[in-house]
Amino acid sequence: MKLRRLTLATLTLTLLGGGYAVYQYFVAPADGTAYKFAAIERGPITASVSATGTLSPVVSVQVSSQISGQIREILVDYNSVVKAGQLLAQLAPETYEHRVRQAEADLEAARATVAVQQAELYRAKVNLMDAERDYTRKQTLVDKNFISPAELDKAQTLLEAARAQRRVVEAQGKNSEALVKQRAAQLGQAQVDLGRTEIRAPADGIVIKRSVEPGQTVAASLQAPEMFVIAKNLADMRVETAIDEADVGRLKAGQEATFTVDAFPGKRFKGTVTQVRKSALVVSNVVSYTVIIDAANPDLILLPGMTANVRITTAQKDSVLKIANAALRFRPPSDEKSAPAARQQGGGGMAKGGGRPGGAGSGKLWAPGKDGKPTLVEVKTGINDGTQTELVDSDLAEGREFIVGTASAEKPKLATPRMF
Incomplete structure (x- = not known):
């Protein structure tokens, strides 16, 4: 009987102790919290903008x-090195050769017409001279009363007609001369079109694209069809990258940039920002701006069309105090409850304007107090590189530690009782 009571008492104490332990583990708050810390460091910091672009x-x-x-013949292919004026392709010239011969015949006919008009003009001049002599002679005879005045009037009429005929012939001659010039222009156009059947390189370079094949017909009625693309110099390349509108204000011509390509993952190439275009690109309601980066390619290993992962340096400082961004994002639980809105904006205390060169920002750091509770420290911030932020406060010392998070141990899982 005593053994049974002792067993029940032991079981009761065990249950009470287990319940208390569970309460302390899951319900009761801890007396203290362990924190993780990060120290203020001194060193260089670089602010940059990252994006992807395409080489060209x-x-x-x-x-x-x-x-x-x-197309009758194609004389070059991909990667062919060409010189200015070199023949690239030949179109069938027969149609344009016939047009040239037709234009030559039209020109000869126009020149013959001019010759005829010149003869007509000479005859008109002779007739005019004859009419002038006849009029003068009859005027003398009228003065001596040898003929009637009617004969003089008739001579005067013939004289005026001869003068008018000369003017008509002169106008026809000018028209024929203009027609000769017109036919000559048509002949020149036909000869130019015949010359265009030979497709020649407009500049020195290398063929990086060929869009046609022998036997293919090209139609240039509305738009000139593309046949080849020639890169003038592959030793100089450029990267066209789209920068988000939130970052474009930090960019300007002359800034240094680096980029990598998937073909050479271990190699980093250098470039310079040469242009920030002011024309906006809107894709799916996202506004971006095109930035041009020029880079040297002396080894000719960069190829057009490669995807470049670009990093543009917007600000750089050599020796500054800096702290991990996690310290600026940290907020103790009590502060989060009192200011939930501040936690939602800026990552809970992250510096405002910290990534902008030339614009001072502000932030909050939490240092361990004497009573173990976090103590707020207001700081001024400068640029950041995505992981660390510059501190511009002169009263902060290198090596001073601030809280970046909690370091509470993970609670062990309770074993589930097995039924079998």
């Missing part, structure tokens, strides 16, 4: 056909 030659020329026709 600095100067590329599209070679097109200004006339329509069938």
Whole structure:
């Protein structure tokens, strides 16, 4: 009987102790909290903007056909090195050769017409001289009363007609001369079109694209069809990258940039920002601006079309005090409850304007107090590189530690009783 009572008492104490332990573990608050710390460091810091872009030659020329026709022959291919004026392709010239011969015949006919008009003009001048002599002679005879005045009037009429005929012939001659010039211009146009059947390189470079094949017909009625693309110099490349509108204000021409390409993951290339275009690009309601970065390619290993992962340096300082961004984001639980809105904005105390060069920001740091509770420290911040932020407060010392988070141990999981 005594053994049974002792067993029940022991079981009761065990249950009470287990319940108290569970209460302390899951319900009761802890007396103290362990924190993680980060110290203020001194060193260089670099603010940058990251984006992706596409490589392209600095100067590329599209070679097109200004006339329509069938491609008779192609003399170059991809990667062919060409010189200015070099023949790239040949269109079928027969149609344009016939046009040249037709224009030559039209020109000869116009010149013959001019010759005829010159003969007509000479005859009109002779007739006019004859009419003038006849009028003068009859006027003398009228003065001596040898003929009637009617004969003089008739001579005067013939004289006026001869003068009018000369003017008509002179006008026809000028028209024929203009027609000769017109026919000559048509012949020149036909010869130019015949010359355009030979597609030649407009500049020195290398063929990076070929869009046509022998036997293909090109039609230049509405738009000149692209046949080749020639890169003038692959030793100079450029990266076209789209920068978000929130970051474009930090960029300007002359800033240094680095980029990598997937083809050479361990190699970093250098470039310089040469242009920040003011024309906005709107894609899915996202506004961005095109930034041009020029880079040297002396080894010719960068190829057009490669994807470049770009990092543009917007600000850089050599020796400054800096702290981990986690310290600026940290907020103790009591402060979070009193200011929930501040926690939602800026990551809970992250510096405002900290990534902008030339614009001072502000932030909050929490240092361990003497009673173990976090103590607020207001700070002024400068640039940040995504992981650390510059501190511009002169009274902060290097090595001073601030809270970046809690370091509470993970609670062990309670074992689930097995039924079998």
